[in-house]
Amino acid sequence: MKRRTVLAGMAGTAAAGLALPAQSQQDPFGSKELIAAAEKEGGLTLYTADFAETQQEVIKEFNKRFPKIKVAMVRAPGGQLITRIKTEAAADKLGADVVNHSDRGLMLELVDLFQDYSPPNAADYRPDALVSPKLWPGVTLGWAIAYNTQLVKNAPKTWMDLLKPEYKGKQIGQVIGPSGGTTWTRIMFERQVLGEDYWKRQAELGIALYPSGAPLSDALVRGEVSIAPLLYNIIYTKIVDGAPAEAIFAPEGVPIIPYADGITKASKNPNAARLFMNWRLSKEGQTFMINKLGNITSLKDPPAYPKGWDPKVIKVWVPKFDEFDKLRGAWLEEWNKTYGYRQ
């Protein structure tokens, strides 16, 4: 299936042209005027492609600091959310104040629907995590290797370990390549960093394929598969709750997925939206997401690290955005063939 290419190359120029506001660093969330105006608006609507429960936690934490601002949420899977946003916008009925989406390519196509925005701590963010000056990585996720502690005697420690013959016969589960931007980031990393033949060698072991990360994490906990590359946040909350699972970050690198979040031009509560974004992107918001939800961050100086993350050893890997877009169609087709996935 051939994919439409997304405005390639725009990213570099956009990131280069980033203008940083001269805002006081005293107040991390915004001026008193902004907070007052936001509280007067009293609420906002968030459209998200993230898990509903995760975003609910974020909203709860935000409300601890700003209890007067009610956040309503609409959640739909990635592609379906984009269709909805496009259609609502075309009919002049876009209900979102803030959109939270993992696919930077798709969001970039919609960039005209978003207003100019940058958070007070804009300068603290990695430039390679941004695709447009209007869209910010309110959420950043990272790939880990998870395993069922009751089933795996000799746990994998690196990405290369996932090629060991002892894990053959559908012990390893994987999310299918074409499932979305997050998985595409990981398999791009595998090929570019771990070797051209990494997919082939792994596919030869016999891999159980899953449509997305959540059912795979569930299958891992149940013991349907023993080992799986998973976004850390998907398995983290289960580990905290006592599930028979563990997750490690591999030394070859942690592919990360910076989201593209923005405030819509149609926003009826622009001040509340701004404050909500400011808080999410602040040190406080990011720290909460790292410690409680298992996120990573796109801040240059991470305020916290997930458990088992040694900053001296573990390096994050961000895909080059132009390649992310350009290689996608052809490489995914090859991936499907290699892993025997019928599209």
Add this chain to the structure above:
Amino acid sequence: MAAPLWVGALLILLAFLVIYPLLMLFFGAISDSNPVIDGFGKFNPSLTHFIAVLGNENVHLAFFNALVACGGGTILAVVIGLAFSWIVVRTNTPFKGFIAGASMIPLFVPPLVAGVAWSILGSPKTGLLNTALKWMGIDFRFDFYSMSGLILVFGFYYAPYVYMFTASALRNMDPSLEEASEVSGASAFTTIFTITFPLIAPAILAGSLLSFVVMLGIYGVPAALGAPANISVLTTYIFKLTAWAPPLYNTAAAVAILLMFVTAILVWAQQKVLSGKSFATVAGKAFRPRSLNLGPWRWFTFGLALIYLFIVVVLPTIALVIAGFRRFLFFKDFGALFDMKAYSWVHFNSIFDNPLTMTSIWNTMKVGVITALVGGALAFAIGYTVNRTQVGGRRSIDLLSTIPVAIPGLVVGVAYLWAWIGLPGGLYGTIWILALAFVARFIPDTVKALSTSFMQIHKELEEAAWVCGRGLLGTIWTVMLPLARPGIVASMTLLFVLAVRELGSSLFLYTSDTTVMAVLLLDYYEGGNIGKTAAFSLVQTVILAVLLGFTTWLSRGAAEGTARAG
């Protein structure tokens, strides 16, 4: 005359509910654009999607798989549903009321939940059944991640469709023909196959057609059971198309039209088979539904019913209860199942902690009631016009009201979004747009369910009312409504249940204030939390079970009323 006005009004209504969204769908399938975003002006016709779909061997495979799974499932559903309705309506099997009530439970289980429950039970690696077999030292292993698993689950869960149709037909059937057969020396067995089943053929056909088409449109079961075995059917294929980045709605629309084509052929075949035959068995003569004395064999039929109930109700409920109350679904061995420390209310606490839970329950009830009332009234109007009158244009009404059955939910959701978002008056964002979408989507199911009861009511009863000086409305009110009441209650219940379960079209039409349970359930499932998914499905099941009790009570009153009315 009022007739052309009436037909015109129905046609306009159906055009709004069915044709207009469908045009949007066709528009999407034969172009590269989204009609709302790009406008009709930019219409760029291209057959690329159709050609791509027809030539794609994965579509061929998904198509083939869907036919095998749904065909096999339908055969099983007919066997189970027919046997069951016969046992409940026509025999003296003990505890019939209980069996009748419990046998409808699968209908209330959202397909996603059924799929999840059977994956908990029948997964080849970790399934509860297999863990139990291993513990007992038996080498046999179930594998529900397979085509036969799909067929079994489809057959179990869609048997109530056949049951609903055939049970009400059997209940309304004049037993004098069967008595005649037995007086002439035919055995009970011969009577069943030469008199009873042929007489209720329209109900059997309608039930099996409906269950086949509904299976074709189900996403949850093949998603949970087919995906691990890499068995793809049309719905999972369409879901993939809409979930990819970027979503390929235009291609999905093309696949949907392929699906519609198949269904159209089936509907045509059904009408061909039934045309020119009279199935009127409810006549103006008193009768009492007859029940066959099975002697000691009644314990055998009771046993069969118990086995079915065990497979369809008890086992999956156990699976859901275990999943809903257990913190994690990992069992080292069978003994771990009885480790009480692993059980708690944590999943229930957490779903009721979520403010969306109560909102979604309340919204779902509202949407369900609106859908059942509006849809029930519309279906009655359509069913009566098509089946009981000779007005011009009724064939078109029949055709229009059958179309939506063929459109899979996910695609229908986009079609309604495209069609109705631009309408003035702020329909979008309210409960009403959901209810309207459900009414439109389920017109065929409701009309088909109702028509069966209409077909069985003999014209002579209406003629008697006319002779006595009643007008058309008076006749409907005094004759048709009371006689068709079991059918009406059953159709409205069906509509309510379908509305409560409906996910595909909700996904595009709900807003933060109008979240429904099905959407929230998908959130839990997609969030990878089988515990919360199970807990929330149990909540949903309890709510629906209460309703089921209420309507059983209603239709029982109706059945007695009907017997008296004759």
